[in-house]
Amino acid sequence: MAFLVKSFSTTCGLLFLFLLARTTLASDFVQTRGTQFMLDNSPFLFNGFNAYWMMHVASDPTQRYKVSNVLRESAAAGLSVCRTWAFNDGGSQALQISPGVYDENVFQALDFVVSEARKYKIRLIMSLSNNYQDFGGRAQYVNWARNAGVQLTSAGDDDFYTNQAVKGYYKNHVQKVLTRINTITGVAYKDDPTVMAWELINEPRCQADYSGNTINAWVQEMATHVKSIDKKHLLEVGMEGFYGDSVPDRKQYNPGYQVGTDFISNNLIKEIDFSTIHAYPDAWLSGQNDDAQMGFMRRWMTSHWTDSRTLLKKPMVFTEFGRSSKDPGFSIASRDSFLNAIYSNIYSLARGGGIGGGLVWQIVAQGMESYSDGYEIVLSENLSTSSIISQQSRQMTALEHKMTRP
Structure with a gap:
């Protein structure tokens, strides 16, 4: 009997610890409440970065130290969110x-x-x-279907959004990634709070339909699919922020053109948890001076922040921005000035609630010249830029603490 009591007690204790561990893990998922990101029932603000290349570099075990170095240096700079690719379709070192x-x-x-x-x-x-x-991207998905003899409606890649076979390929990929059990941690991706959010597709565009309706239907279908597999994680579309036909007067904020998305209607889909914007005024408004480009940026950020708070009633993240060294007249000082201005705007908007933070494009490790696109930042080499990034991290953390205190 004593053995049975001890065994029962031990079993209950283990069960309690197991449930406690599960509770602790579950409470660690980033969530949303209205227009705020929340973590452990407190507001969650952050400064972050893009490093799309991580899986590709890590596929060579001798290069994995570059991933570790960037994550360690980024954490030291107070960066707490990283956006990266969970795809590589066909071609060199393909995942799929x-x-x-x-x-x-x-x-x-x-x-x-x-x-x-x-x-x-x-x-x-x-x-x-x-x-x-x-x-790879959507072009690879469409090529796979074409090579399999699937009847497509056009010579372009927009069948990605409408063709049943192609959509099936994408859904299978979603299933495969979300249910993947990490061979190092033993935790399925869909159960791992390390993942803050899933992104459907980087910068969706559709030449066949500039209204945003085609992409809207695709987002609705795929967002529903993602949530049927994983209800724990947040989900966003991956949008640059271009306005479409649903609120015509907002098109005045676009940089003179549309890309087939509709910031309002695409993000109103209930399975989408937060909105995103990107901005590259040096590319979008090429030829205009710094003052004109920064004026555009302020209008772009403010209009989307306002719409996220009032129309979408969801938080927003500025998921891509940067200044390219390939632009005429570039200097480190001009990039630092640009980042200072963007960070100042993000902080100002965050004080009003409704934006979680920004993710600079892009941070790389030393010795990654083949990934240079003009926007790359090496934290250990670009010390003035690194200092500005660290300062923003400290400010966002201080603001988060201020919002957390009763």
Whole structure:
């Protein structure tokens, strides 16, 4: 009897610890409440960065130290959210070699990225596909269907959003990634609070329909699919923020053109938890001076922040911004001035509630010249820029603490 009592007591104790561990883990997921991000029932603000390259670099085990170095240096700079790719379709070092066929070694590289992010307490926004041909993207999905003899409606890539076979390929990829059990941590991605959010596709665009309706239907279908697999994590579209037909007067804020998305209607879909914007005034408004470009940026940020708070009633993240060294007249000082202005705007808007933070594009490690796109920042080398990034991290943390106090 004593053995049975002891055994029962031990079992209850283990069960309690197991449930406590599950509770602690579950409470660690970033959530939303109205227009705020929340973590452990307190407001969550952050400063973050993009490092799309992490899985690709980690697929070579001898290069994994670069992932670790960037995560360690970013954590030291107070950066707590990283956006990265959870896809590489076809081509070199592909994760998805062909529809439904995966390279386990590359998947283990993604496992490493997630486990290292967890180690350095950096949360991940993981994107599931790409609008562009880099790393496969929707062009690769359409080519797979074309090569399989699927009847497509056009010579372009917009069948990605409408063709049933192509949509099936994408849904299978979502299922595969979300249910992946990390070979290092033993935790399924869909159960890991290291993941802050899933992103449907990086910068969706549709030339066949500038109204935003085609992408809207696709977002609704795919968001529903993601949430049917994973209800714990947040979900966003991956949008740049271009306005469409649903609120015509907002088109005045676009940089002179549309791309087939509708910031309002696409983000109103209930399964989408927060809105995103990107901005590259040096590329979008090429030829205009710094004052004109910064004026655009302020209007772009303020209009989307206002719409997220009042129309969408969801929080927003500024998920991509930067200044390219390839632009005429570039200098480190001009980039630092640009980032200072953006960070100041983010902080000002965050004080009013409704924006979680910003993710600069992009942070890389030393010795990654092949990934240079003009926007790259090496924290250990670009000390003035690193100082500005760290200062923003401190300010956002201080504001978060101020909002948390009763």
